[in-house]
Amino acid sequence: MTKDFITALPKAELHLHIEGSLEPELMFALAARNGVAIPYASVEEVRAAYAFSNLQDFLDIYYAGADVLRTRADFHDLAAAYFDRAAADGVVHAEIMFDPQTHTARGIPFAEVIEGLLSAMAQAQARHGITSALIMSFLRHLSEEEAFATLAEATPWLDRITAVGLDSSEVGHPPEKFARVFAAARGRGLKLVAHAGEEGPPEYVRQALDVLAVDRIDHGNRSLEDPALVERLAREGMTLTVCPLSNLKLCVVDRIEDHPIDAMLAQGLRATINSDDPAYFGGYVADNYRAVAAARGLDRAALATLARNSFTGSFLPADAVAAHVARVDAMVHPA
Ligand code: HPA
Ligand code: ZN
Secondary structure, three states: OOOOHHHHOOEEEEEEEHHHHOOHHHHHHHHHHHOOOOOOOOHHHHHHHOOOOOHHHHHHHHHHHHHHOOOHHHHHHHHHHHHHHHHHOOEEEEEEEEOHHHHHOOOOOHHHHHHHHHHHHHHHHHHHOOEEEEEEEEEOOOOHHHHHHHHHHOHHHHHHOOEEEEEOOOOOOOHHHHHHHHHHHHHOOOEEEEEEOOOOOHHHHHHHHHHHOOOEEEEOHHHHHOHHHHHHHHHOOOEEEEOHHHHHHOOOOOOHHHOOHHHHHHOOOEEEEOOEOHHHHOOOHHHHHHHHHHHHOOOHHHHHHHHHHHHHOOOOOHHHHHHHHHHHHHHHOOO
């Protein structure tokens, strides 16, 4: 069987919340395993609840769903299921976010969360040859002090964490709220990413650049409202981790046909395609490529650019980036 072009294209996924890969079937299985009650009678009922009109609608359901995750084995099984799907989609490298505060606030030890994820990452490398990295995200609706406490809790694992991130409710929680903890993370050798410009204004993207000094912007859609900002992002070669099906489900765009992915590329932005919370938004990374390819008529050259950007925007060492980019190039310019 020949794989379709999008699946066969080597890709990195740079914006994936591991808690957002919890499929309803696994949610039921973990609820049963842990004796946790969930407010749904069936998988169909869960999926029917996934109708969101904004980010907060989604976050309420996403944090509730995470309650079934209790043990190291749960976090392992969650991530293993993600890696199996990612491998089937042609993902060869994944930089996955996790939200420790969602779990430690419920009394789950930090060690249970991260050790479960790390064992699934090792297994994915052995089984599928997928490399991966961890991004520890701070919940921006909580205080900077709580983010500092999380950074302190992570101390024994800092050599296995690549970056810190910033997620959850954006509007009202600007990047500058986390200036000191991001500086501290940078001081400990971590890379920095932040969600900005998903629902928040272009000013939040500027703050992520100027105040946090991030290495990547997650989403960044609303940058397009500010031509000077777009020019700067393009000039600086800043990677944007764009999530088309998430944008549709959270009403960042009204219709997938309106998605600005090709406008981003045309303006010189280093955009990438990612799945964000695939179990909630109706598709993994290849589904996201397919959705915009169909809706915006992207050709193979544009798809290859998006895949190339996913490697140049990754935190992989330069030699690995070059090797992956060469494989992408071979897909569009066969020898
Ligand atoms: N935005 C903000 N926080 C999140 C998201 C998102 O798209 N997904 C999971 N947490
Ligand atoms: Zn996200």
